[in-house]
Amino acid sequence: xxxxxxxxxxxxxxxxxxxxxxxxxxxxxxxxxxxxxxxxxxxxxxxxxxxxxxxxxxxxxxxxxxxxxxxxxxxxxxxxxxxxxxxxxxxxxxxxxxxxxxxxxxxxxxxxxxxxxxxxxxxxxxxxxxxxxxxxxxxxxxxxxxxxxxxxxxxxxxxxxxxxxxxxxxxxxxxxxxxxxxxxxxxxxxxxxxxxxxxxxxxxxxxxxxxxxxxxxxxxxxxxxxxxxxxxxxxxxxxxxxxxxxxxxxxxxxxxxxxxxxxxxxxxxxxxxxxxxxxxxxxxxxxxxxxxxxxxxxxxxxxxxxxxxxxxxxxxxxxxxxxxxxxxxxxxxxxxxxxxxxxxxxxxxxxxxxxxxxxxxxxxxxxxxxxxxxxxxxxxxxxxxxxxxxxxxxxxxxxxxxxxxxxxxxxxxxxxxxxxxxxxxxxxxxxxxxxxxxxxxxxxxxxxxxxxxxxxxxxxxxxxxxxxxxxxxxxxxxxxxxxxxxxxxxxxxxxxxxxxxxxx
Numbered sequence: 001x002x003x004x005x006x007x008x009x010x011x012x013x014x015x016x017x018x019x020x021x022x023x024x025x026x027x028x029x030x031x032x033x034x035x036x037x038x039x040x041x042x043x044x045x046x047x048x049x050x051x052x053x054x055x056x057x058x059x060x061x062x063x064x065x066x067x068x069x070x071x072x073x074x075x076x077x078x079x080x081x082x083x084x085x086x087x088x089x090x091x092x093x094x095x096x097x098x099x100x101x102x103x104x105x106x107x108x109x110x111x112x113x114x115x116x117x118x119x120x121x122x123x124x125x126x127x128x129x130x131x132x133x134x135x136x137x138x139x140x141x142x143x144x145x146x147x148x149x150x151x152x153x154x155x156x157x158x159x160x161x162x163x164x165x166x167x168x169x170x171x172x173x174x175x176x177x178x179x180x181x182x183x184x185x186x187x188x189x190x191x192x193x194x195x196x197x198x199x200x201x202x203x204x205x206x207x208x209x210x211x212x213x214x215x216x217x218x219x220x221x222x223x224x225x226x227x228x229x230x231x232x233x234x235x236x237x238x239x240x241x242x243x244x245x246x247x248x249x250x251x252x253x254x255x256x257x258x259x260x261x262x263x264x265x266x267x268x269x270x271x272x273x274x275x276x277x278x279x280x281x282x283x284x285x286x287x288x289x290x291x292x293x294x295x296x297x298x299x300x301x302x303x304x305x306x307x308x309x310x311x312x313x314x315x316x317x318x319x320x321x322x323x324x325x326x327x328x329x330x331x332x333x334x335x336x337x338x339x340x341x342x343x344x345x346x347x348x349x350x351x352x353x354x355x356x357x358x359x360x361x362x363x364x365x366x367x368x369x370x371x372x373x374x375x376x377x378x379x380x381x382x383x384x385x386x387x388x389x390x391x392x393x394x395x396x397x398x399x400x401x402x403x404x405x406x407x408x409x410x411x412x413x414x415x416x417x418x419x420x421x422x423x424x425x426x427x428x429x430x431x432x433x434x435x436x437x438x439x440x441x442x443x444x445x446x447x448x449x450x451x452x453x454x455x456x457x458x459x460x461x462x463x464x465x466x467x468x469x470x471x472x473x474x475x476x477x478x479x480x481x482x483x484x485x486x487x488x489x490x491x492x493x494x495x496x497x498x499x500x501x502x503x504x
Contacts, residue, residue: 003129010356014364019062019357023365026066027372033067034074034090041071041328042434043214047398049207049335057339058354062361064335068328069121069311069365072271073373076113076304080106090307092279096292096299103295112241112249112297113304114373120257120305121366124312127261129359132348136320139345144452145463149473151446154323155439156477166485168431176436179204180443199411206334208403208416209440213433214331215399216416217423219392240374241297248288249301255281256305263306264313271310278306312362319343319355322445330438337441 013019033044045064052060075090080097093113100109142150155173182193183203194200241249256278263274282302283289292299317323322344324330336343341354348355403416426433457463465471 006356010360013357014360022063023066023361026063027070027368030067030070031074034071042331043218045331046210046214057341058357066365072307073117080109092275092303099295108241109300112301116253116301116305117308118370120309123257124261124309125362128312132316132320136345136348144449145467145470147449149470153473153477156480169435172431173435173439176439177443179440208412209419210331211399212416212419213423216420220424221427245297252298252302253305256302257309260306260309261313264310265316271307274306274310275303278302334441
């Protein structure tokens with residue numbers, strides 16, 4: 001199936017009334033989730049997973065994707081109006097966005113953020129459409145050893161590049177691998193680490209862990225901070241940028257779009273790193289670079305473009321290799337597996353209808369977000385005035401009902417609360433949760449591929465160094481482990497820029 005035919009088929013599915021409804025629902029929910037501090041895209045997607053059961057997998061993924069890229073814009077609203085980023089990828093927007101608001105230009109800042117997000121999002125979807133099929137075809141040559149190298153690279157990248165501390169990221173990933181080991185052995189059938197519990201024979205489910213670490217944990221941290229938002233006003237008539245704003249923003253949007261997409265493709269980089277790099281590019285190449293941080297529109301356009309361009313980039317390894325590059329796509333990977341969809345190189349051959357419908361829905365959602373974020377900003381600003389105590393109660397109820405409704409198991413609820421307390425502690429001690437979730441999702445697949453490789457080679461590890469693709473991927477994983485400490489030692493300024501924020 002060629003690109004034009006696939007996209008036409010995808011639009012035929014995505015433009016059905018039910019899918020349009022869920023695209024809009026995902027965009028609206030995502031914008032609110034991104035705007036309200038303490039939730040974030042990973043938690044929003046995790047809370048949404050139970051609602052997707054019983055849906056067609058394509059419709060369910062369209063809903064989650066809409067929430068994903070809706071949340072990437074939502075953080076802009078609080079960044080500009082109250083100087084509080086809804087999630088960490090909006091941190092750089094606060095530097096100039098809030099200063100513009102103090103100068104009475106909150107409307108143009110929000111308007112340019114919406115247009116920049118639309119342009120960059122469209123660019124990233126086009127690149128996803130063009131690059132994903134050939135990458136998937138190339139990945140068909142992968143066998144068990146190559147998958148071991150790929151999974152090790154993905155786990156290493158996320159554990160070392162997400163968060164402020166490489167050691168903490170690695171420990172979080174090891175914890176996730178420990179959780180993945182619980183249950184019946186995939187080959188021998190024997191029980192492992194069940195301690196006589198019948199409930200643990202099936203292993204620890206992904207959903208209560210993800211909802212606990214992201215949803216409950218974030219709520220506990222946010223309640224402690226006693227968030228009280230008092231946003232400025234942004235009348236609808238002020239949201240359209242001037243011609244001069246456009247002239248100053250086109251080059252920053254272009255630079256941010258390219259940087260965001262390329263960094264979105266890299267496992268472990270994510271939107272936060274993309275926005276920091278994009279802002280750094282403006283400090284070097286912008287005409288008014290000396291005024292950055294004082295409230296100029298270039299400082300809003302570039303990081304917002306990078307923020308949304310990273311979403312299309314992150315979908316490429318998720319769909320073609322089954323390898324998430326961030327906390328949000330790790331949650332989405334778990335959701336896909338629970339819905340019976342196996343991401344990877346065979347996905348484009350076995351389920352082209354699913355892939356192209358998802359890509360088409362991203363075009364639709366991108367247009368919907370532009371309209372929503374221009375026409376309904378006053379409504380989102382009003383929603384920010386909701387007391388956080390009420391919002392936190394609603395989130396906790398949704399977490400409990402959602403986790404219980406999957407297996408009707410109170411054991412899952414206890415796991416969720418245990419992981420929520422653990423997630424709270426991880427946030428307080430600056431341990432990233434994304435590596436733990438990713439390791440839990442990929443742990444069983446990594447173990448299976450490793451044992452299959454050893455069966456093929458009759459127990460010899462040489463199979464990993466005699467196959468070119470496998471040894472290249474493992475070498476890249478080793479480089480990911482070695483390079484950050486070297487950067488920290490010899491160029492601490494670069495290291496701070498790369499890890500100054502985390503996506504979750």
